[in-house]
Amino acid sequence: MEIQWSLVLFTAISGAGAWLFAFIGLNEFLGRARNDKGLMVGCVLAAVLLAVGGVASVTHLSHVDHVLWVLQHPAPGIFVEALLIGIDAVLAVVFFLLVKREVSAGARKAVAVLAIAMGPIFTCSCGSSYMMASQLAWNTITLPLGYLGTAIPAGAAIWMLVGYYFKESDEAHKVAGVELAVAGAASLVLGAAYGFASGAAFNDQTVLFWIAVVAVGSVVPGVCGILVARSPKLAFSAGVTAMIGGFVGSVSYRVLMWTASVALMALFGEAI
Structure with missing residues (x-):
């Protein structure tokens, strides 16, 4: 099946934004992040990634009439995805304002919990x-x-x-390293589960699956996280490496979905 690049980029970019905001919420809830400027910049980056991903999604619709139709009919998946992007972006703006105005810790943690929840809700959706x-x-x-x-x-x-x-403490870097290591492990387990279930791990997509999704997209970020957890001074180099690897793995997984697709009618000799 032909790869729909607009949808690939949409879910990869906006997914990164949703999880960036989720980690902001997690570190706020745990009290690990000490620099408020870092929290605010993180919120801005998360909102930008969500917005860029949303724009990529709109390009798939190709015409303004299609966009209007989707907005008027709440059933299609793309409407739900757009709604979740909007909710997450609004939460990021709200959290930004709470931090900027030094609102009570209780209010910040309440939004942080919602941020944590939106990561898996949006990406799974x-x-x-x-x-x-x-x-x-x-x-x-x-x-x-x-x-x-x-x-x-x-x-x-x-x-x-x-x-x-923003020069967080070594302890905060270590926590971020542990989080990255867990992220790599989650990507490995859940990405591999689809590879085996769909058969992509053993067919024509084997190289894309094992190299791009598993090795580069999951193992590399996981190892980078372990390195930072042990040596915080590696935060920059490991972070850049993990970010690149994470995006490569995320995009490759979504490409894999399209290339591994076998329509039911193809079993009867029909080209889809």
Whole structure:
């Protein structure tokens, strides 16, 4: 099946933004992030990534009439995804204002909890909208779970770089390293689950799966996280490496979904 690059970039970029905001919320809730400027810049970056991803999604519709139709009909998956992007972006703006105005810690933690929840909700929703019985490689719960998992490392790596830029403590860098290591492990497990369930791990997509999704997109960020957890001074180099690897893995997973797709009618000799 032809790769829909607009949708690939949409879910990869906006997914990174959603998880960046989720890690901001997590560190706020745990009290690990000490630099408010870092929190605010992180919110801005998260909102920008969400917006850029949303723009990429709109380009797939190709015409303003299609956009208006989607907005008027709440059933399609793209409407739900747009709604979730809007909610997450609004939450990022709200959290930015709470930090800037030094509002009570209780209010900040309440929004932080919502930020944490929106990471998996949005990224899993992006994948679940593709599940359909007519596409054998998509008709599995591991598809949205892979969307969720492979979006995490890029968000975690960007958060690590924000902490480095704003000179967070070594302890905060170590925590960010642990988070990145867990992100890599989650990407590995959930991405691999789809590879095995869809058969992509052993067919024509083997190289894309094992090299791009597993090795570059999951193992590399995980190792970078472990290195920073042990040596905080590596936060910048490891963060950049993990961010690049995370985006490569995220995009590759979404490309894999399209290239691994086998329509049900193809079993009867029909070209889809």
